[in-house]
Amino acid sequence: MIQAQTYLNVADNSGARELMCIRIVGASNPRYAHIGDVIVAVIKEAVPNMPLERSEVIRAVIVRTCKELKRDNGIIIRYDDNAAVVIDPEGNPKGTRVFGSIAGELRHLNFTKIVSLAPEVF
Amino acid sequence: MPVPLCMKSIVASPESLGARPLSLLNDMRRPDFRHSVTGRLGPIRSITTINGPEATVTDGSATSPDITMPPRIKFKRPDKTAKHIMQILDKEAVEEVRKEREIPDIRPGYIIQMKVVVPENKRRVSVLKAIVIARRNAGLNSTFRVRRLVAGVGVEAVYPLYSPNIMEIKVLDKKKVRRAKLYYLRDKINPLKK
Numbered sequence: 001m002i003q004a005q006t007y008l009n010v011a012d013n014s015g016a017r018e019l020m021c022i023r024i025v026g027a028s029n030p031r032y033a034h035i036g037d038v039i040v041a042v043i044k045e046a047v048p049n050m051p052l053e054r055s056e057v058i059r060a061v062i063v064r065t066c067k068e069l070k071r072d073n074g075i076i077i078r079y080d081d082n083a084a085v086v087i088d089p090e091g092n093p094k095g096t097r098v099f100g101s102i103a104g105e106l107r108h109l110n111f112t113k114i115v116s117l118a119p120e121v122f
Numbered sequence: 123m124p125v126p127l128c129m130k131s132i133v134a135s136p137e138s139l140g141a142r143p144l145s146l147l148n149d150m151r152r153p154d155f156r157h158s159v160t161g162r163l164g165p166i167r168s169i170t171t172i173n174g175p176e177a178t179v180t181d182g183s184a185t186s187p188d189i190t191m192p193p194r195i196k197f198k199r200p201d202k203t204a205k206h207i208m209q210i211l212d213k214e215a216v217e218e219v220r221k222e223r224e225i226p227d228i229r230p231g232y233i234i235q236m237k238v239v240v241p242e243n244k245r246r247v248s249v250l251k252a253i254v255i256a257r258r259n260a261g262l263n264s265t266f267r268v269r270r271l272v273a274g275v276g277v278e279a280v281y282p283l284y285s286p287n288i289m290e291i292k293v294l295d296k297k298k299v300r301r302a303k304l305y306y307l308r309d310k311i312n313p314l315k316k
Contacts, residue, residue: 064275068280073241073285073287074265074281074282074285075279075280075281075282075285075287076279076280077277077278077279077280078277078278078279078280079275079276079277079278080275080276080277080278080308081275083275099273099274100272100273100274100275101272101273101275101277104240104241119273120272120273121240122240122272122277
């Protein structure tokens, strides 16, 4: 359940370290974002000498939440932190590597590139 | 019309409720069994009041409107209640699953290795080595919670114990814990398994 002002870790090597969510993308003005939702975020902390800099507004897709993700087969998944992957307006990740396990739901939401880069899809 | 003898055995106090089927069996050996069964099927269900036998027998022919009946307190036979029936169904379903697959005893503190079919991945996730941190018993819907470290991030997952997606569960190690729910492991960086 990510909302505005939520800090998120970054799960790729795009150059950002920490993001703060400022807006959830969606026509119905959603209050919370879950795994697979796109958010608009500002970079609060960045790795030096990379294309992305601090206080830059970018879009990201949420890949890990502390709030449980429920599946139809009864399996419930819960991560220990909130994390996102920085993407461009088309939905392609800006980085070249993705860290951590990625939920399989992202594949159905057309984030296939992120899923293919993931070390483990669960 | 004399009350047939079998009627007296049916008009019972609530203590002999459980023995009622037996009394019916006894009646079957009697010569006038046919008469008794065709005569009265009503009171068998309604003899559940606590007030006393004389209040319950309603002879269809003989009640006069002057007799005031005390209020009936109905309660169901325990083996007819929905709760009991659901318990039986649940046990049957659990036994059916246990016949197909061998599901070991899983308790918190066990380190298990499971093979799960993940439909999203279209393949088996083979080595899921995790520590069981909780177990919830609810018949067929029993679930257990496992925790593992994936690429530096802790992941907890709740699985239904009798889920067909779980191919195999193997207990690797049993750690001594003094809790039923090991949620304190979330704060510890180094889970027990190391």
